Amino acid sequence: MATLRPEFGPGLPDVLAPRLRWPVRRTQRVLLALFAVFVVVQCARIALSTGSELTNDVVVREPVAFTLGHRDGLERVPPRAGETLRLQTVAGAKTDERFTVAPLRLAPYTGDQAGLLPVLAAREVVRLRARFPTEFRYRGDGRARINELPGHQLLFQTRIDGRLYYGKRFFLLPELEPPAQPREGVVLTLLSRYSKATPSVDAVGTSGQMKGPLRSFRFGGERP
Numbered sequence: 001m002a003t004l005r006p007e008f009g010p011g012l013p014d015v016l017a018p019r020l021r022w023p024v025r026r027t028q029r030v031l032l033a034l035f036a037v038f039v040v041v042q043c044a045r046i047a048l049s050t051g052s053e054l055t056n057d058v059v060v061r062e063p064v065a066f067t068l069g070h071r072d073g074l075e076r077v078p079p080r081a082g083e084t085l086r087l088q089t090v091a092g093a094k095t096d097e098r099f100t101v102a103p104l105r106l107a108p109y110t111g112d113q114a115g116l117l118p119v120l121a122a123r124e125v126v127r128l129r130a131r132f133p134t135e136f137r138y139r140g141d142g143r144a145r146i147n148e149l150p151g152h153q154l155l156f157q158t159r160i161d162g163r164l165y166y167g168k169r170f171f172l173l174p175e176l177e178p179p180a181q182p183r184e185g186v187v188l189t190l191l192s193r194y195s196k197a198t199p200s201v202d203a204v205g206t207s208g209q210m211k212g213p214l215r216s217f218r219f220g221g222e223r224p
Contacts, residue, residue, distance in 0.1 A: 054212045060084050061221050063103045064184050069216040073209040074099065084186075089209055096165075096193040099210045104171060104185040113182065114143070117152035117171045124154055124169060135159040139201045144170055146188075146217055155201045164194040166201040174219040190214065 017027040054069030058076065063084065074087040074097070085101040109116055121141045128136050137157045144153035151172040158165055173185035190205045192198040197208050205214045 054216055058085065058087075058213075059221060060101070064186055065219065065221045066101065066186060067216075067218050067220065067222060068213040070099075070213045071209060074213070087210075087213060095195050095197055095208060096163075097198075097209045098189075098191040099213050100189045102187045102189070104173070104187050106173075106183045106185075108183070109181065113173050114150065114152075117173075120171050121152050121154045121169075125156075128156060128158075132158050139166075146170060146172060146214065148175075149173075149217075149219070150175065151185075157201060160193075165191050166194065166198055166204050167191045168201070168204045172217075172219075186219075188214070188217065 017024045020027060022030075055072055056070050056074075056076075057067065058070065059067050070087055073089060073093065075090050077086050077088055079086045079100070083100050083102050085099075087099040089095055089097045104120075106116070118141065125138050125141075129138075135158050139155035139157055141152065141154045144151045149172050151170050153171075154169040156167050156169070158167065168188075168190045170188040170190075171185065172188065173182040176182050190210050192204045192208065192210065198204060205211060
């Protein structure tokens with residue numbers, strides 16, 4: 001184990017060895033062994049939590065095939081008009097989170113999709129303002145990448161039944177080998193009621209129940 005420069009004072013083995021009445025080298029070996037055990041335990045915890053987090057698989061095959069997983073805190077409910085999937089928190093939950101998927105179809109276009117998706121987001125802002133003329137607030141937009149899928153995200157807030165909600169809307173297209181251009185994708189909408197777990201729009205999808213389906217989303221019909 002490397003020793004510290006004199007100006008930084010004695011290292012941990014030098015401090016512990018006299019108290020434990022062990023040689024410094026033995027103290028170094030014990031500390032290294034304890035650190036190795038700590039690393040193994042933390043890796044095991046991460047692996048177990050990742051594997052047990054998503055207890056439900058969802059496979060949708062049409063009109064656009066995709067898969068994702070979610071925890072028991074979300075339940076699958078009948079989708080509304082224009083949607084292919086709707087998940088929401090179970091009855092009696094402390095939070096209200098809603099995750100929906102809708103198909104995205106594009107007319108033939110030229111150029112890169114990165115230049116097209118911001119146009120779609122701008123048009124969506126106009127539609128949302130018309131839907132919520134006094135309750136919609138645009139919070140920004142920009143490029144997004146979900147599980148290596150390139151896309152664009154729109155951030156907003158609104159009120160539902162007088163309660164403040166934060167939302168994110170992702171426009172995603174599958175990656176195809178050039179010169180093919182994707183024309184069918186999805187729109188993911190995440191909506192979360194303001195709470196300690198979701199204190200801002202940035203927290204939507206980064207914690208809570210919707211983190212799982214967002215991170216596990218994949219195009220195609222193979223189970224996650």
